[in-house]
Amino acid sequence: MQATLDPPPVTQKVWTLVDLRSPVIDRSARVSTRLDTGRPVSFHGGVAEETSTAPQPSPPRGAASEADYSCLPKAGPKPRGLRIGACQTPELLEDVPAALAMVESFSAEAGLADLDLLLFPECFLQGYLVTPEYLRRHALDLDSAAFGEILLRLASIPQTLVIGLIERRHERFYNTAAVINRGRLLGTYRKTHLTAGESAFTAGTGYPVFDLNGVRFGINICYDTRFPEPARAVAAQGARVLLVCAQNMMRRRNAERWRPLHHAIRADRVRETGMWLISADVTGQRDEQRIGYGPTSVINPAARVVAQVPALTVGMAVTEVG
Secondary structure (H helix, E strand, O other): OOOEEOOOOHHHOEEEOOOOOOOOOOOOOOEEEEOOOOOEEEEEOOEEEEOOOOOOOOOOOOOOOOOOOOOOOOOOOOOOOEEEEEEEEEOOOOOHHHHHHHHHHHHHHHHHOOOOEEEOOOOOOOOOOOOHHHHHHHOEOOOOHHHHHHHHHHHHOOOEEEEEEEEEEOOEEEEEEEEEEOOEEEEEEEOOOOOHHHOOOOOOOOOOEEEEOOEEEEEEEHHHHHOHHHHHHHHOOOOOEEEEEOOOEEEHHHHHHHOOOHHHHHHHHHHHHOOEEEEEOEEEEOOOOEEEEOOEEEEOOOOEEEEEEOOOEOEEEEEEEO
């Protein structure tokens, strides 16, 4: 059984920056940019239509799509619950400064929506390439001065961040998600289920959970969601939200084959655990052979997709879990 895509009710408070489906949103004014054509796309009632204006460049590296937040609730006393933004980004390889600039750009957007947490894709910081040579060149020791400089740059970010990165610990490499708050490393999750192509990584062994605004969450990374055990281990500790850092940049034939399956697999994890599942992924083309469609989306505990950033669009899916 596949997950279904339904417009959320007003009380659910689910938004996406580029494809707003809630009836509280003015759907007529949203414009973002497709990464495949470079032409602006207008969204009307959740249907994307390319406009007839002249071609425009794709979003610059390190910058999120523009969005108008005048329709969102104004900042004020913090509402109960946890507001989460799942960020769909271009793939950035070997460019940590561009990745940090993109975090800052999404954070500025998130401030307008009064968000508490931002989720980024798998290995987002250094880029997802998994050859031993690439890992040796780019992996970061989280106790190193180099990572300390990254934390210092992120200290001004008000949202808690969940960022995928390549970690070095002594002589081992890990596919890791780091949880960061105002420049402090709160904890990490290391991917426990590795694909055949990820043999240069060492699998993680634990499933930490974190509490923010009275909501407990845990993390899976991409291929983890193919198996029931990682999600169950998070749910068994009382978590209500499963955050998934993903990276589905694939050869075109595989990308087309997997495109309808990601939500079906993740919806199974939701049915088994009753958690929200929120995923962040990359989009766009690496080269002529490889493309990423996402998905970056929100699946509610009823296993329904209630928000999703369109494929080939940089943007953010936003929800509140109360």
